Amino acid sequence: MTTTAAARRGRPGYDLDRLLLVAARTFTERGYDGTSMEDLAKRLGITKSAIYHHVDGKEELLRLATDRALDGLSAVTDEALAMDAPAIDRLEHVVRRSVDVLVDELPFVTLLLRVRGNTPVERRAIARRRELDHAIAALVAEAESDGDVRPDVDPALTARLLFGMVNSLVEWYRPARGDASTADLADAVCKIAFEGLRAR
Amino acid sequence: MTTTAAARRGRPGYDLDRLLLVAARTFTERGYDGTSMEDLAKRLGITKSAIYHHVDGKEELLRLATDRALDGLSAVTDEALAMDAPAIDRLEHVVRRSVDVLVDELPFVTLLLRVRGNTPVERRAIARRRELDHAIAALVAEAESDGDVRPDVDPALTARLLFGMVNSLVEWYRPARGDASTADLADAVCKIAFEGLRAR
DNA sequence: CATTATTTACCGAACGTTCGGTAAGTCCGC
């Protein structure tokens, strides 16, 4: 999807996409506030000022990076909401596809989940996230009224715990050769979340 | 338990404990790097320099705050490891008591879970956390070899998902009057984690 | 009971450094 950037004019160097990946990775490792423009420049091998050729400033880097994660996650929920299937199946679909997005866009999603609301950009990201959370909570509630989700726990709480578990992936998952496939990972998450960790 | 601090000598004002609580809360809200000493001072109603009467610097505030969380969580695992019961029961005990600590020491635990490893203080906190994670992973593995935990998911993965779910509490739980009691919360967590969210 | 010592808490003004960001000009491939 990154359009191999073939035959771009002018002096070769970074384009916005490559810069954004490095920025997201660094923000994720050191935190947004803990990362200076100088840090980014060093890691990119260019000077601080060169970054301002590509973006208006530090906050725009954050906006573009969090938007990328949000776009991926939004697509997943839209996809599920459009499905013609029982709520419980749509819910499982959201979980599986969310794991895909978490893995594929790991630095961006990790960054999104760490944003705290200190700036307008961060608050907008949080607001978009909240919409997704509400959509998922509604899905859980619907599945419960279908009789497919346990009725002895508040559906809003169930939704939070479920996605607390899913989102915790960003805390420890690191892609590696020979690692279990994303599908296997999603399988494990669904087993534990839907059927529980106790042997039956 | 806070020993009303009766009859302390010297000019009245903040002591270390009260200062630490405000610091932890602010670090948690705005992030450690996103919080300036001036921010803290403003919230405390004293000047920046007054803070240096109580601690050596900003990093020490972080160290004392994360240690408080780690001490609470360490006590929980020690407690469980000393129990004379099947591993699965000790595991459930760790989950329940961890919820207690998360709720009681919310600002401190939240702060701990957000630390990224930028400084020696942060790296030490992460190392202590890792020890706890290993102890819990071993507990899950033991419960699995007892036949009490499902054998079709890697126990290390099960442990991560379980505590990913438990730790996600800090992302949304806010103590409030009339709120469900901590025990009810721990019940819900155990139900979802051990038996799954699907109705049976 | 007044005085003095000690303890604890705090203030205001600076220090050196680093921050995000800007201005003006150079480099390089089509």
Next chain:
DNA sequence: GCGGACTTACCGAACGTTCGGTAAATAATG
């Protein structure tokens, strides 16, 4: 020679920290 990519040099503001001195309480002394 056009246009995108980058550099050197710099700015004002904010950062964490230090310092000399002050304020207000208790404890010890006469």
